[in-house]
């Protein structure tokens with residue numbers, strides 16, 4: 453069997469989604485800053501570095517697979533979002549993208565707020581010292597215990613997601629003698645994914661209360677009537693991995709329509725509007741996300757314009773980026789195990805992780821890129837599929853990518869843009885041990901979430 457490229461096999465153009473073909477790869481050694489964390493580069497020996505540290509050294513010290521997170525990049529992105537939105541807006545980092553004590557401290561230090569959506573996320577946030585009034589509590593099925601903990605802790609807002617929850621939160625707040633600040637999450641009939649959005653007549657999903665049919669207006673009526681609730685605004689989150697602001701424009705138009713209706717009916721102008729998260733990042737060089745200052749400018753303009761035409765004071769805006777902050781800051785470092793060329797098809801490159809550390813490819817057909825990072829190579833590009841070690845043929849990390857044809861077991865390869873929804877969605881499938889998260893800053897690396905051990909697994913197994 454030959455380990456060379458497969459000239460008779462599918463072409464790069466054939467495997468990429470429409471519109472993504474930008475020519476055959478000319479240089480497999482370049483680490484495109486579009487998809488790699490800010491401080492990633494290569495040293496003179498061709499070894500990739502992050503924060504000045506060689507990935508070979510990181511692999512030796514921390515093992516593979518490992519998530520390597522560029523702390524400077526994370527902090528810079530926090531600052532970029534905070535500065536872009538300015539003093540008359542609030543940025544909430546969506547903790548579900550990736551949350552740990554260190555992350556909470558960075559957010560706190562950089563002046564961001566935090567979204568949590570479970571008791572576990574709330575516990576992590578409070579344990580690491582996030583002031584409760586900078587925490588927003590989300591979720592479509594918060595338990596009575598979670599609601600009580602959140603109110604006792606003094607969270608800044610609870611985002612109400614159903615009619616039952618209005619009653620539950622009001623009841624618990626009253627019992628505790630608290631007037632709880634709340635928002636109502638509405639569904640505006642807009643669904644945005646990547647490059648497109650769909651405006652639908654009705655809202656067929658589990659989150660939020662539909663604007664359609666007057667349901668949201670009824671929720672507002674009920675919340676305003678309850679003394680233990682302070683209704684501060686309306687919340688809308690329209691999707692994920694969104695690249696333009698047209699979906700937000702429709703959402704803002706509809707939410708502000710509700711604000712106007714509330715003003716007309718109740719004589720109340722709600723002071724806040726939360727437009728959610730969902731801003732996209734570059735997973736491959738074909739993606740073109742917008743910078744935070746572009747997004748901030750567009751959202752401010754949309755809200756200001758809509759409010760002017762509705763005769764409303766412009767409310768304070770909140771946004772909730774998760775992926776856009778943490779996604780680009782980390783890559784997953786793997787060691788190449790077996791290599792299986794399938795003539796006329798592609799070469800399967802197996803790594804020491806897989807769907808247990810990155811479920812997004814299997815779950816959403818997500819696209820990723822990959823690079824050889826322990827050295828450079830001038831070998832021919834080889835059409836490859838990077839797969840894991842799990843007992844599942846859908847265990848794919850990178851569906852279509854080119855790697856150099858001289859790739860060999862023991863080489864290190866890395867998948868960029870795995871900071872969001874990879875460690876936070878990691879599983880123990882096949883009793884895999886979830887990889888550590890190693891933060892790199894100022895030429896030093898430290899574990900912020902340690903690798904799981906077999907002892908960890910067996911500790912839960914009490915049969």
Ligand SMILES: *Cc1c(COP(=O)(O)O)cnc(C)c1O
Nearest residue numbers: 546689692729730772773774775
């Ligand atoms: C998931 C979620 C976010 C963050 O989404 P990203 O795509 O990571 O930006 C923000 N707000 C709410 C309510 C969410 O559910």
